[in-house]
Amino acid sequence: METVKLTIDSKQVEVPKGTTIYKAAKSMGIDIPVLCYMDLHDLGVENKPAGCRICVVEIAGRRNLAPSCSTVCMEGMEVKTHTTRVINARRTVMELLLSDHPKDCLTCPKSGRCDLQDMSVRLGIREIPGQEFAAMSTYKKDFSPSIIRDVDKCIMCRRCETMCNQVQTVGALSAVNRGFMAVVAPAFEQDLVKSPCTYCGQCVAVCPTGALTEVDHTAKVIRALADPTKTVMVQTAPAVRAALGEEFGLEPGTLVTGKMVSALRKIGFNYIFDTDFAADLTIMEEGTELLDRLTRHLNGDKSVKLPILTSCCPAWVNFFEHNYTDMLDVPSSAKSPQQMFGAIAKSYFAEKLGKKREDLVVVSVMPCLAKKYECQRDEFKHEGNPDVDLSLSTRELANLIKQFNINFMELPDEDFDRPLGESTGAAVIFGATGGVIEAAVRTAYELHTKKALPRVDFTELRGMDGIRTATIDFDGLPIKIGIAHGLGNARKLLDQVRSGQADFHAIEIMACPGGCIGGGGQPLHHGDSSIIKARMAAIYREDAGKSIRKSHENPYIIQLYEEFLGKPMSEKSHHLLHTQYFDKGKKDIYIK
């Protein structure tokens, strides 16, 4: 490998040709401050528009200061990272950024986890010169069901644009206008609801400021809890337990299932249930649908569509409703676990309680922002009453726990309530990429072959590669499986299916990198993928520790079918647990 030698802060260093000054300095333990820069190494994406100029350094013989994030090391370069000139320039850059930034830090939803705030602290900014006569650029606020855009707080780092376009290939956001009026916005500066936005929330996850934040449902939850006429139940998604601890200072990958249940009980929810129960139910329905389509396909039925695509991820559902409108009959018709839970809670469980659905409030805790949108979809309402009333992100739950004066670390481990709190290991792994399809394989294999699985762990389906394929032997019948996480990877796989290049039987897709554990509602990982990997390990640890690891063996699922639903894909199941998809491709403007 070709290398170059240079000095940084008077120390010699040798780095591979093409290395940036920022990375070379980092390898020597010199931490040059960066703001717009973001390195998502495992996704193969680097955001370095060199826009903010916080990372400037002085290079001997060069007239102007150089942005270290995007300036490549050259042989014999002499770089200084903290001269007076550099420090003054950095401060000026920061002061200019702040001069056009709202000063409502005290009430900003990003306060305490804001990169701009942190940078101001780090650079020791104490005043913003000239702000008494400087104009502020203002822009309309945009409220969608999941995401709030308050682009007065946008610093044009363009991280969201990178996530939306390069990683997710959604293309909802772009930098528009110029100079003082420049913002990141959807086409024609329409609101997000009119854009192809999927509400995956990856833009929110990387936004350094309060420009992009989630719609906060905590106040509504508190109000519901205080209403004596309401029975309030909560369901928690698998990925939440593997990340919630981070909000309380625990190491990434610490499982806090028991403490989380305990906290929810202290907060005052009447029933603490588990979305994992509904995940097991999803497997029953989706697995049966897979086998049904597969059997018909093998019997020569030409009308059957394969591959079957998973439909648990609401951002993914939004994505194909926008981009693959010719393939709306390909995804499984099974609702997502969140919505299956709501449908069962407000029918089966409401009957058990002898209560009307209007008197029940179903709250979900999700690693996801698209779930907020999903639970508001019209098809998931019964006479205006939604199956799931409110959806909190992992971050909002942490905030709720703090508001209820709970010392999270001191909590004992407690168990979920029955019957909708019982789950298997197969349900837990829904939280990681590859998990849904692994859970489906565990059940579909046994239902199809009528034989016990020789092994439960399908490690060939696990991992962090963006697109993975595997062939699973169903007792002589090879089943080809595809897995994609991140919508950009999903697009690649879907394009192969559309063009007939791929011949998968089943495909799992998760919108967020890593699956739900890397969801837009999780504690911010600031682009550090080791955190996602630690959460993934925790998910598989939880699975391995479960006594039951196959969805169809969940005793409460068996009971639900015996008492209420009949069998998977029954008429009642179809009515309660399956859905349809809509064409959201914009056809009114463009004449093809």
Next chain:
Amino acid sequence: MSHIKVELKPDQVAKIKEICKSFGNNPGELINVLHQTQGTFGYLPAEVQEVVAAELNIPVAKVYGVVTFYSFFTMIPKGKHPISVCTGTACYVRGAEKVLDEMKRILNVKVGETTPDGKFSLNCLRCVGACGLAPVVLIGEKVYGRVSPDGVKDILKEYED
């Protein structure tokens, strides 16, 4: 952005597709494609940008981003009678701004905009080389010299149908 709704005719769509194709439908040629498209249509309404985005297989937000970045591109059609008020030095010192203000007041548009009926568009320019006639206003090809704010109304009257 412009709020004028445009319905593209099939031959117009075909023209845009032809322009895109002449640049190999290459996303890297976006600026050239937009340049030529604006040359054909006079401006770049949202509907035109949608077609360009679809043909080049890029998000329409990206196209809009480029259109709003370069001041050469416009989403607003020129009026039937484009008005240009000279705000060059000579015209300016002889009251061009007051003339401009009166134009804005009567037409109820800002600089760079077009009246809702599409009749007039209002713009400024710098010096037409007729400083002796300052302040100067151009409407279409016609030059008006020594325009006073009081005279604006009469000039616009000439264009009543």
